[in-house]
Amino acid sequence: MLNIGCHLSASKGYKAMGKEALKIGANTFQFFTRNPRGGKAKEIDPKDVEALLEIARENEFATMLAHAPYTLNACSADESIRKFALEVMEDDIKRMEYLPNNLYNFHPGSHVKQGVEVGIKYITDMLNAVLKPEQTTTVLLETMAGKGTEVGRSFQELKQILDGVNLSEKMGVCLDTCHVYDAGYDIVNHLDDVLEEFDEIIGLDKLRSIHLNDSKNPFESHKDRHEKIGEGSLGKEAIIRVINHPKLYTLPFFLETPNELSGYAEEIKILREAYEY
Template identity: 55%
Template structure:
Protein backbone atom coordinates (compact mmCIF):
# COMPACT_ATOMS: atom_id res chain seq x y z
CA UNK A 1 0.00 0.00 0.00
CA UNK A 2 1.26 3.47 -0.87
CA UNK A 3 1.26 6.01 1.96
CA UNK A 4 1.30 9.52 0.56
CA UNK A 5 0.25 12.97 1.69
CA UNK A 6 1.11 16.68 1.52
CA UNK A 7 2.37 19.25 3.97
CA UNK A 8 -0.72 20.77 5.61
CA UNK A 9 -1.44 23.55 8.09
CA UNK A 10 -2.97 22.54 11.42
CA UNK A 11 -4.35 26.01 12.16
CA UNK A 12 -7.92 24.62 12.30
CA UNK A 13 -6.87 21.68 14.48
CA UNK A 14 -5.67 18.13 13.94
CA UNK A 15 -9.10 16.62 13.30
CA UNK A 16 -9.85 19.16 10.54
CA UNK A 17 -6.43 18.54 9.01
CA UNK A 18 -6.89 14.76 8.96
CA UNK A 19 -10.29 15.26 7.28
CA UNK A 20 -8.71 17.60 4.72
CA UNK A 21 -6.05 14.97 3.96
CA UNK A 22 -8.71 12.30 3.51
CA UNK A 23 -10.73 14.57 1.18
CA UNK A 24 -7.84 14.75 -1.32
CA UNK A 25 -7.00 11.05 -1.28
CA UNK A 26 -4.08 11.25 1.18
CA UNK A 27 -3.51 8.71 3.92
CA UNK A 28 -0.85 10.68 5.78
CA UNK A 29 0.43 14.27 5.98
CA UNK A 30 3.20 16.43 7.40
CA UNK A 31 2.76 19.49 9.64
CA UNK A 32 4.95 22.05 11.39
CA UNK A 33 5.18 21.65 15.16
CA UNK A 34 5.14 25.44 15.55
CA UNK A 35 5.68 28.66 13.59
CA UNK A 36 8.32 27.54 11.04
CA UNK A 37 10.14 30.89 11.19
CA UNK A 38 9.80 31.44 14.93
CA UNK A 39 9.17 29.57 18.15
CA UNK A 40 5.51 30.06 18.95
CA UNK A 41 3.42 26.87 19.24
CA UNK A 42 -0.35 26.49 19.24
CA UNK A 43 -1.87 25.31 22.51
CA UNK A 44 -2.73 21.62 22.38
CA UNK A 45 -6.36 20.52 22.38
CA UNK A 46 -6.24 16.96 23.75
CA UNK A 47 -9.83 16.22 22.72
CA UNK A 48 -9.04 17.29 19.15
CA UNK A 49 -5.91 15.13 19.18
CA UNK A 50 -7.84 12.08 20.43
CA UNK A 51 -10.44 12.48 17.65
CA UNK A 52 -7.67 12.91 15.07
CA UNK A 53 -5.88 9.77 16.30
CA UNK A 54 -9.13 7.79 16.03
CA UNK A 55 -9.69 9.11 12.49
CA UNK A 56 -6.17 8.08 11.51
CA UNK A 57 -6.77 4.52 12.75
CA UNK A 58 -10.18 4.36 11.05
CA UNK A 59 -8.74 5.51 7.72
CA UNK A 60 -5.59 3.38 7.89
CA UNK A 61 -3.14 6.26 8.12
CA UNK A 62 0.33 4.81 8.69
CA UNK A 63 1.47 7.84 10.67
CA UNK A 64 1.69 11.59 10.29
CA UNK A 65 5.01 13.41 10.23
CA UNK A 66 5.95 16.41 12.35
CA UNK A 67 8.41 18.94 10.91
CA UNK A 68 10.54 21.07 13.23
CA UNK A 69 10.73 24.83 12.61
CA UNK A 70 13.61 26.24 10.58
CA UNK A 71 14.73 28.18 13.66
CA UNK A 72 16.44 25.06 15.01
CA UNK A 73 20.17 25.31 14.32
CA UNK A 74 21.95 22.62 16.25
CA UNK A 75 25.22 23.34 14.38
CA UNK A 76 25.38 26.98 15.47
CA UNK A 77 28.35 28.33 17.42
CA UNK A 78 26.05 30.94 18.97
CA UNK A 79 25.04 29.65 22.39
CA UNK A 80 21.73 31.52 22.41
CA UNK A 81 20.69 29.93 19.08
CA UNK A 82 21.95 26.49 20.14
CA UNK A 83 20.15 26.58 23.50
CA UNK A 84 16.97 27.85 21.80
CA UNK A 85 16.99 24.87 19.42
CA UNK A 86 17.46 22.40 22.26
CA UNK A 87 14.65 24.00 24.25
CA UNK A 88 12.24 23.83 21.29
CA UNK A 89 13.13 20.22 20.42
CA UNK A 90 12.68 19.11 24.02
CA UNK A 91 9.30 20.83 24.13
CA UNK A 92 8.25 19.46 20.72
CA UNK A 93 9.07 15.89 21.78
CA UNK A 94 6.99 16.35 24.93
CA UNK A 95 4.03 17.77 23.00
CA UNK A 96 4.20 15.06 20.31
CA UNK A 97 3.94 12.35 22.95
CA UNK A 98 0.22 13.26 23.10
CA UNK A 99 -0.28 12.47 19.40
CA UNK A 100 -0.18 8.68 19.00
CA UNK A 101 -0.41 8.80 15.19
CA UNK A 102 2.83 10.82 14.99
CA UNK A 103 5.99 8.92 15.86
CA UNK A 104 8.59 10.96 13.91
CA UNK A 105 9.82 14.56 13.87
CA UNK A 106 12.04 15.64 10.98
CA UNK A 107 14.63 18.39 11.44
CA UNK A 108 17.29 20.05 9.32
CA UNK A 109 20.63 19.15 10.91
CA UNK A 110 21.84 22.76 10.88
CA UNK A 111 24.35 25.24 9.44
CA UNK A 112 27.89 25.49 10.79
CA UNK A 113 28.08 29.16 9.71
CA UNK A 114 31.70 28.96 8.63
CA UNK A 115 33.01 27.00 11.61
CA UNK A 116 33.58 23.88 9.50
CA UNK A 117 31.85 20.56 8.93
CA UNK A 118 33.57 18.75 11.81
CA UNK A 119 32.50 21.48 14.22
CA UNK A 120 28.92 21.34 12.91
CA UNK A 121 28.69 17.56 13.25
CA UNK A 122 30.08 17.64 16.78
CA UNK A 123 27.76 20.49 17.79
CA UNK A 124 24.65 18.78 16.36
CA UNK A 125 25.33 15.44 18.04
CA UNK A 126 26.14 17.13 21.36
CA UNK A 127 22.92 19.14 21.21
CA UNK A 128 20.82 16.07 20.49
CA UNK A 129 22.57 14.21 23.31
CA UNK A 130 21.58 16.98 25.70
CA UNK A 131 17.92 16.60 24.68
CA UNK A 132 17.34 12.86 24.30
CA UNK A 133 16.79 10.78 27.42
CA UNK A 134 16.10 7.50 25.62
CA UNK A 135 12.48 7.09 26.71
CA UNK A 136 10.91 9.28 24.00
CA UNK A 137 8.17 7.75 21.84
CA UNK A 138 9.04 10.06 18.93
CA UNK A 139 12.08 9.40 16.72
CA UNK A 140 14.13 12.32 15.36
CA UNK A 141 14.66 12.15 11.60
CA UNK A 142 17.63 14.05 10.18
CA UNK A 143 16.79 15.42 6.75
CA UNK A 144 19.14 14.96 3.80
CA UNK A 145 20.20 18.42 2.67
CA UNK A 146 21.16 20.01 -0.67
CA UNK A 147 24.53 21.44 0.42
CA UNK A 148 23.74 25.12 -0.03
CA UNK A 149 25.73 27.57 2.08
CA UNK A 150 27.14 25.93 5.21
CA UNK A 151 24.54 23.17 5.56
CA UNK A 152 25.49 20.00 7.37
CA UNK A 153 23.99 16.73 6.16
CA UNK A 154 24.25 16.82 2.37
CA UNK A 155 26.52 13.78 2.29
CA UNK A 156 25.48 10.43 3.71
CA UNK A 157 28.77 10.23 5.62
CA UNK A 158 27.95 13.42 7.52
CA UNK A 159 24.58 12.08 8.64
CA UNK A 160 26.14 8.77 9.65
CA UNK A 161 28.72 10.56 11.76
CA UNK A 162 26.02 12.48 13.62
CA UNK A 163 24.06 9.28 14.28
CA UNK A 164 27.17 7.47 15.52
CA UNK A 165 27.87 10.22 18.04
CA UNK A 166 24.34 10.24 19.49
CA UNK A 167 24.09 8.17 22.66
CA UNK A 168 20.56 6.98 21.91
CA UNK A 169 21.17 6.38 18.20
CA UNK A 170 18.13 4.08 18.10
CA UNK A 171 16.08 7.30 18.40
CA UNK A 172 17.59 8.77 15.21
CA UNK A 173 16.51 8.05 11.63
CA UNK A 174 16.63 9.71 8.21
CA UNK A 175 14.13 11.62 6.06
CA UNK A 176 15.28 11.37 2.42
CA UNK A 177 14.44 14.50 0.41
CA UNK A 178 14.54 13.73 -3.34
CA UNK A 179 15.16 17.33 -4.40
CA UNK A 180 17.91 17.84 -1.83
CA UNK A 181 19.68 14.56 -2.55
CA UNK A 182 19.65 15.23 -6.30
CA UNK A 183 20.92 18.78 -5.77
CA UNK A 184 23.66 17.41 -3.51
CA UNK A 185 24.95 15.30 -6.41
CA UNK A 186 23.33 11.89 -5.93
CA UNK A 187 21.85 10.83 -9.28
CA UNK A 188 18.60 9.17 -8.24
CA UNK A 189 17.27 9.42 -11.80
CA UNK A 190 19.93 7.49 -13.73
CA UNK A 191 21.74 5.71 -10.89
CA UNK A 192 19.12 4.99 -8.22
CA UNK A 193 20.28 1.45 -7.42
CA UNK A 194 23.82 2.61 -6.70
CA UNK A 195 22.64 5.58 -4.62
CA UNK A 196 20.48 3.31 -2.46
CA UNK A 197 23.31 0.81 -2.17
CA UNK A 198 25.63 3.60 -1.03
CA UNK A 199 23.03 4.83 1.47
CA UNK A 200 22.64 1.28 2.80
CA UNK A 201 26.38 0.74 3.16
CA UNK A 202 26.97 4.06 4.93
CA UNK A 203 23.82 4.60 7.02
CA UNK A 204 21.60 1.54 6.56
CA UNK A 205 18.22 1.43 4.84
CA UNK A 206 16.67 0.45 8.17
CA UNK A 207 17.26 4.08 9.22
CA UNK A 208 15.23 5.45 6.27
CA UNK A 209 11.82 6.23 7.77
CA UNK A 210 10.25 8.94 5.56
CA UNK A 211 10.64 10.52 2.12
CA UNK A 212 10.09 14.13 1.12
CA UNK A 213 8.97 13.65 -2.47
CA UNK A 214 9.85 16.77 -4.45
CA UNK A 215 10.97 17.47 -7.99
CA UNK A 216 13.97 19.80 -8.41
CA UNK A 217 14.12 23.09 -10.32
CA UNK A 218 17.89 22.76 -10.65
CA UNK A 219 20.38 20.35 -12.18
CA UNK A 220 22.15 17.42 -10.53
CA UNK A 221 24.79 18.68 -8.09
CA UNK A 222 23.61 22.31 -8.19
CA UNK A 223 23.54 22.52 -4.36
CA UNK A 224 20.41 24.67 -4.72
CA UNK A 225 17.27 23.95 -2.72
CA UNK A 226 14.37 24.76 -5.05
CA UNK A 227 11.45 22.34 -5.09
CA UNK A 228 9.36 21.86 -8.22
CA UNK A 229 5.96 20.23 -8.71
CA UNK A 230 5.99 16.52 -9.54
CA UNK A 231 7.05 15.99 -13.16
CA UNK A 232 7.88 19.66 -13.75
CA UNK A 233 11.53 19.60 -12.73
CA UNK A 234 14.81 17.87 -13.48
CA UNK A 235 13.79 14.56 -11.89
CA UNK A 236 10.77 14.28 -14.18
CA UNK A 237 7.65 12.17 -13.75
CA UNK A 238 9.28 8.94 -14.94
CA UNK A 239 12.22 9.45 -12.61
CA UNK A 240 9.90 10.01 -9.67
CA UNK A 241 7.67 7.04 -10.56
CA UNK A 242 10.74 4.81 -10.83
CA UNK A 243 11.89 6.12 -7.45
CA UNK A 244 8.67 5.43 -5.54
CA UNK A 245 8.26 2.05 -7.23
CA UNK A 246 11.74 0.85 -6.27
CA UNK A 247 11.33 -2.36 -4.21
CA UNK A 248 13.47 -0.96 -1.40
CA UNK A 249 11.30 2.16 -1.07
CA UNK A 250 7.71 1.01 -1.63
CA UNK A 251 6.76 0.79 2.05
CA UNK A 252 8.23 4.14 3.10
CA UNK A 253 5.69 6.99 3.47
CA UNK A 254 5.92 9.85 0.97
CA UNK A 255 5.40 13.50 1.89
CA UNK A 256 4.89 16.16 -0.78
CA UNK A 257 6.52 19.54 -0.22
CA UNK A 258 5.90 20.77 -3.74
CA UNK A 259 4.89 24.42 -4.41
CA UNK A 260 1.16 23.68 -4.51
CA UNK A 261 -2.24 24.60 -3.17
CA UNK A 262 -4.59 21.89 -1.89
CA UNK A 263 -6.00 21.20 -5.39
CA UNK A 264 -2.46 20.81 -6.70
CA UNK A 265 -1.68 18.28 -3.99
CA UNK A 266 -4.81 16.34 -4.88
CA UNK A 267 -3.73 16.20 -8.53
CA UNK A 268 -0.25 15.02 -7.58
CA UNK A 269 -1.54 12.30 -5.26
CA UNK A 270 -3.82 10.98 -8.02
CA UNK A 271 -0.99 11.15 -10.54
CA UNK A 272 1.41 9.25 -8.30
CA UNK A 273 -1.14 6.63 -7.29
CA UNK A 274 -2.14 6.11 -10.91
CA UNK A 275 1.45 5.87 -12.02
CA UNK A 276 2.29 3.58 -9.12
CA UNK A 277 -0.58 1.22 -9.96
CA UNK A 278 0.38 1.17 -13.64
CA UNK A 279 3.95 0.25 -12.82
CA UNK A 280 3.13 -2.42 -10.26
CA UNK A 281 0.46 -4.02 -12.48
CA UNK A 282 2.73 -4.31 -15.52
Protein backbone atom coordinates in the same frame (compact mmCIF):
# COMPACT_ATOMS: atom_id res chain seq x y z
CA MET B 1 -1.41 0.92 -0.64
CA LEU B 2 0.79 3.91 -1.40
CA ASN B 3 1.37 5.79 1.85
CA ILE B 4 1.36 9.38 0.69
CA GLY B 5 0.45 12.82 1.97
CA CYS B 6 1.57 16.42 1.78
CA HIS B 7 2.39 19.33 4.03
CA LEU B 8 -0.71 20.66 5.79
CA SER B 9 -1.21 23.71 7.98
CA ALA B 10 -1.64 22.99 11.67
CA SER B 11 -3.24 26.39 12.31
CA LYS B 12 -6.79 24.94 12.19
CA GLY B 13 -5.95 22.05 14.50
CA TYR B 14 -5.18 18.34 14.34
CA LYS B 15 -8.66 17.08 13.43
CA ALA B 16 -8.84 19.58 10.56
CA MET B 17 -5.56 18.25 9.16
CA GLY B 18 -6.90 14.71 9.25
CA LYS B 19 -10.04 15.76 7.38
CA GLU B 20 -8.02 17.72 4.81
CA ALA B 21 -5.79 14.70 4.21
CA LEU B 22 -8.81 12.52 3.47
CA LYS B 23 -10.28 15.18 1.20
CA ILE B 24 -7.23 15.12 -1.12
CA GLY B 25 -6.83 11.32 -1.14
CA ALA B 26 -3.94 11.20 1.36
CA ASN B 27 -3.48 8.64 4.12
CA THR B 28 -0.83 10.58 6.04
CA PHE B 29 0.52 14.14 6.22
CA GLN B 30 3.31 16.38 7.45
CA PHE B 31 2.91 19.52 9.57
CA PHE B 32 5.02 22.11 11.35
CA THR B 33 5.11 21.77 15.12
CA ARG B 34 4.97 25.58 15.38
CA ASN B 35 5.45 28.61 13.12
CA PRO B 36 8.14 27.55 10.59
CA ARG B 37 10.07 30.71 11.45
CA GLY B 38 10.11 29.80 15.12
CA GLY B 39 8.27 31.09 18.18
CA LYS B 40 6.09 29.60 20.85
CA ALA B 41 4.00 26.57 19.94
CA LYS B 42 0.22 26.66 20.12
CA GLU B 43 -1.23 24.95 23.19
CA ILE B 44 -2.38 21.41 22.44
CA ASP B 45 -6.04 20.46 22.87
CA PRO B 46 -6.07 16.76 23.86
CA LYS B 47 -9.60 16.30 22.48
CA ASP B 48 -8.51 17.70 19.12
CA VAL B 49 -5.56 15.31 19.04
CA GLU B 50 -7.78 12.36 19.95
CA ALA B 51 -10.13 13.29 17.10
CA LEU B 52 -7.18 13.08 14.67
CA LEU B 53 -6.06 9.76 16.14
CA GLU B 54 -9.57 8.40 15.63
CA ILE B 55 -9.53 9.52 11.98
CA ALA B 56 -6.11 7.91 11.58
CA ARG B 57 -7.29 4.62 13.08
CA GLU B 58 -10.50 4.47 11.07
CA ASN B 59 -8.75 5.25 7.79
CA GLU B 60 -5.57 3.23 8.38
CA PHE B 61 -3.26 6.23 8.18
CA ALA B 62 0.45 5.62 7.74
CA THR B 63 3.02 7.19 10.04
CA MET B 64 2.67 10.98 10.29
CA LEU B 65 5.57 13.41 10.20
CA ALA B 66 6.08 16.59 12.20
CA HIS B 67 8.64 19.11 10.94
CA ALA B 68 10.76 21.34 13.16
CA PRO B 69 10.83 25.08 12.37
CA TYR B 70 13.39 26.25 9.80
CA THR B 71 14.96 28.56 12.39
CA LEU B 72 16.16 25.58 14.41
CA ASN B 73 19.96 25.58 13.91
CA ALA B 74 21.64 23.26 16.37
CA CYS B 75 25.14 24.02 15.07
CA SER B 76 25.02 27.82 14.88
CA ALA B 77 28.08 29.82 15.91
CA ASP B 78 25.75 31.80 18.17
CA GLU B 79 25.24 30.10 21.54
CA SER B 80 21.80 31.66 22.01
CA ILE B 81 20.61 30.16 18.70
CA ARG B 82 21.91 26.74 19.76
CA LYS B 83 20.10 27.12 23.08
CA PHE B 84 16.87 28.03 21.24
CA ALA B 85 17.26 24.90 19.07
CA LEU B 86 17.66 22.67 22.10
CA GLU B 87 14.67 24.18 23.90
CA VAL B 88 12.43 23.96 20.83
CA MET B 89 13.34 20.35 20.06
CA GLU B 90 12.97 19.30 23.69
CA ASP B 91 9.50 20.87 23.82
CA ASP B 92 8.52 19.44 20.42
CA ILE B 93 9.49 15.90 21.40
CA LYS B 94 7.38 16.18 24.57
CA ARG B 95 4.44 17.46 22.51
CA MET B 96 4.84 14.64 19.98
CA GLU B 97 3.88 12.13 22.66
CA TYR B 98 0.29 13.27 22.12
CA LEU B 99 0.78 11.56 18.71
CA PRO B 100 2.71 8.47 19.83
CA ASN B 101 4.89 6.39 17.51
CA ASN B 102 5.20 9.00 14.79
CA LEU B 103 8.12 10.93 13.25
CA TYR B 104 9.81 14.29 13.89
CA ASN B 105 12.07 15.71 11.18
CA PHE B 106 14.64 18.51 11.33
CA HIS B 107 17.31 20.13 9.17
CA PRO B 108 20.73 19.46 10.75
CA GLY B 109 21.66 23.13 10.39
CA SER B 110 24.50 25.31 9.10
CA HIS B 111 27.90 25.43 10.77
CA VAL B 112 28.48 29.04 9.60
CA LYS B 113 32.20 28.62 8.73
CA GLN B 114 33.04 26.83 11.99
CA GLY B 115 33.69 23.63 10.04
CA VAL B 116 31.67 20.46 9.58
CA GLU B 117 33.25 18.64 12.51
CA VAL B 118 32.36 21.43 14.93
CA GLY B 119 28.84 21.55 13.51
CA ILE B 120 28.35 17.81 13.91
CA LYS B 121 29.59 17.95 17.50
CA TYR B 122 27.03 20.64 18.37
CA ILE B 123 24.21 18.65 16.71
CA THR B 124 25.04 15.43 18.54
CA ASP B 125 25.37 17.31 21.83
CA MET B 126 21.85 18.65 21.38
CA LEU B 127 20.40 15.28 20.44
CA ASN B 128 22.06 13.60 23.41
CA ALA B 129 20.54 16.26 25.67
CA VAL B 130 16.96 16.01 24.38
CA LEU B 131 16.40 12.36 23.43
CA LYS B 132 14.81 10.23 26.16
CA PRO B 133 14.60 6.41 26.45
CA GLU B 134 10.85 6.57 27.08
CA GLN B 135 9.92 8.62 23.98
CA THR B 136 7.98 6.88 21.21
CA THR B 137 8.88 9.47 18.55
CA THR B 138 11.66 8.76 16.06
CA VAL B 139 13.73 11.86 15.25
CA LEU B 140 14.84 12.15 11.62
CA LEU B 141 17.80 13.94 10.08
CA GLU B 142 16.87 15.36 6.68
CA THR B 143 19.22 14.98 3.72
CA MET B 144 20.28 18.45 2.58
CA ALA B 145 21.14 20.02 -0.78
CA GLY B 146 24.46 21.43 0.43
CA LYS B 147 23.90 25.14 -0.02
CA GLY B 148 26.22 27.39 1.94
CA THR B 149 27.55 25.70 5.05
CA GLU B 150 24.72 23.18 5.51
CA VAL B 151 25.51 20.04 7.44
CA GLY B 152 23.96 16.86 6.07
CA ARG B 153 24.87 17.31 2.42
CA SER B 154 26.32 13.79 2.27
CA PHE B 155 25.44 10.38 3.66
CA GLN B 156 28.81 10.42 5.43
CA GLU B 157 27.92 13.57 7.38
CA LEU B 158 24.57 12.11 8.43
CA LYS B 159 26.35 8.93 9.50
CA GLN B 160 28.75 10.95 11.67
CA ILE B 161 25.80 12.54 13.46
CA LEU B 162 24.04 9.22 13.98
CA ASP B 163 27.23 7.65 15.31
CA GLY B 164 27.50 10.38 17.95
CA VAL B 165 24.00 9.86 19.33
CA ASN B 166 23.72 7.67 22.41
CA LEU B 167 20.08 6.65 21.86
CA SER B 168 20.65 5.74 18.20
CA GLU B 169 17.49 3.61 18.17
CA LYS B 170 15.48 6.86 18.45
CA MET B 171 17.03 8.24 15.24
CA GLY B 172 16.46 7.87 11.51
CA VAL B 173 16.74 9.69 8.18
CA CYS B 174 14.26 11.47 5.91
CA LEU B 175 15.49 11.43 2.31
CA ASP B 176 14.42 14.45 0.26
CA THR B 177 14.46 13.65 -3.47
CA CYS B 178 15.08 17.28 -4.47
CA HIS B 179 17.83 17.73 -1.89
CA VAL B 180 19.80 14.57 -2.67
CA TYR B 181 19.66 15.25 -6.42
CA ASP B 182 20.81 18.84 -5.88
CA ALA B 183 23.54 17.50 -3.55
CA GLY B 184 24.96 15.23 -6.28
CA TYR B 185 23.23 11.88 -5.78
CA ASP B 186 21.86 10.91 -9.20
CA ILE B 187 18.55 9.27 -8.29
CA VAL B 188 17.29 9.88 -11.84
CA ASN B 189 19.79 7.66 -13.65
CA HIS B 190 21.33 5.65 -10.80
CA LEU B 191 18.71 5.17 -8.09
CA ASP B 192 19.89 1.63 -7.27
CA ASP B 193 23.48 2.83 -6.83
CA VAL B 194 22.44 5.70 -4.58
CA LEU B 195 20.38 3.40 -2.36
CA GLU B 196 23.25 0.90 -2.23
CA GLU B 197 25.57 3.69 -1.11
CA PHE B 198 23.05 4.80 1.52
CA ASP B 199 22.79 1.24 2.77
CA GLU B 200 26.56 0.80 2.97
CA ILE B 201 27.13 4.07 4.83
CA ILE B 202 24.00 4.52 7.00
CA GLY B 203 21.85 1.41 6.55
CA LEU B 204 18.45 1.33 4.87
CA ASP B 205 16.88 0.37 8.19
CA LYS B 206 17.45 4.01 9.20
CA LEU B 207 15.53 5.38 6.20
CA ARG B 208 12.09 6.11 7.68
CA SER B 209 10.43 8.58 5.29
CA ILE B 210 10.80 10.37 1.97
CA HIS B 211 10.11 13.97 1.00
CA LEU B 212 8.86 13.59 -2.55
CA ASN B 213 9.81 16.69 -4.52
CA ASP B 214 10.94 17.59 -8.01
CA SER B 215 13.72 20.20 -8.35
CA LYS B 216 13.73 23.60 -10.07
CA ASN B 217 17.48 23.32 -10.53
CA PRO B 218 19.81 20.90 -12.36
CA PHE B 219 21.76 17.99 -10.91
CA GLU B 220 24.40 18.89 -8.28
CA SER B 221 23.28 22.54 -8.18
CA HIS B 222 23.24 22.76 -4.34
CA LYS B 223 20.24 25.12 -4.58
CA ASP B 224 17.27 23.46 -2.80
CA ARG B 225 14.26 24.79 -4.68
CA HIS B 226 11.34 22.40 -4.92
CA GLU B 227 9.20 21.97 -8.03
CA LYS B 228 5.91 20.27 -8.79
CA ILE B 229 6.10 16.58 -9.72
CA GLY B 230 7.10 16.21 -13.37
CA GLU B 231 7.89 19.89 -13.88
CA GLY B 232 11.50 19.88 -12.70
CA SER B 233 14.87 18.32 -13.45
CA LEU B 234 14.00 14.96 -11.87
CA GLY B 235 10.86 14.41 -13.94
CA LYS B 236 7.74 12.35 -13.29
CA GLU B 237 9.21 9.00 -14.36
CA ALA B 238 12.09 9.27 -11.87
CA ILE B 239 9.64 10.08 -9.05
CA ILE B 240 7.49 7.10 -10.04
CA ARG B 241 10.57 4.86 -9.91
CA VAL B 242 11.17 6.07 -6.36
CA ILE B 243 7.68 5.18 -5.08
CA ASN B 244 7.83 1.79 -6.80
CA HIS B 245 11.34 0.83 -5.78
CA PRO B 246 11.33 -2.50 -3.89
CA LYS B 247 13.42 -0.98 -1.10
CA LEU B 248 11.26 2.13 -0.74
CA TYR B 249 7.64 1.39 -1.65
CA THR B 250 6.43 0.75 1.93
CA LEU B 251 7.75 4.05 3.30
CA PRO B 252 5.56 7.11 3.94
CA PHE B 253 6.01 9.74 1.19
CA PHE B 254 5.41 13.43 1.84
CA LEU B 255 4.92 16.00 -0.92
CA GLU B 256 6.46 19.43 -0.32
CA THR B 257 5.87 20.72 -3.84
CA PRO B 258 4.78 24.36 -4.43
CA ASN B 259 1.05 23.61 -4.46
CA GLU B 260 -2.32 24.47 -3.04
CA LEU B 261 -4.53 21.60 -1.79
CA SER B 262 -6.02 21.04 -5.24
CA GLY B 263 -2.53 20.64 -6.70
CA TYR B 264 -1.58 18.15 -4.01
CA ALA B 265 -4.76 16.20 -4.70
CA GLU B 266 -3.85 15.95 -8.38
CA GLU B 267 -0.28 14.83 -7.63
CA ILE B 268 -1.53 12.21 -5.17
CA LYS B 269 -4.00 10.93 -7.76
CA ILE B 270 -1.28 10.64 -10.43
CA LEU B 271 1.11 8.84 -8.10
CA ARG B 272 -1.54 6.45 -6.77
CA GLU B 273 -2.39 5.49 -10.33
CA ALA B 274 1.31 4.85 -11.07
CA TYR B 275 1.89 2.79 -7.91
CA GLU B 276 2.46 -0.87 -8.73
CA TYR B 277 1.90 -2.60 -5.40
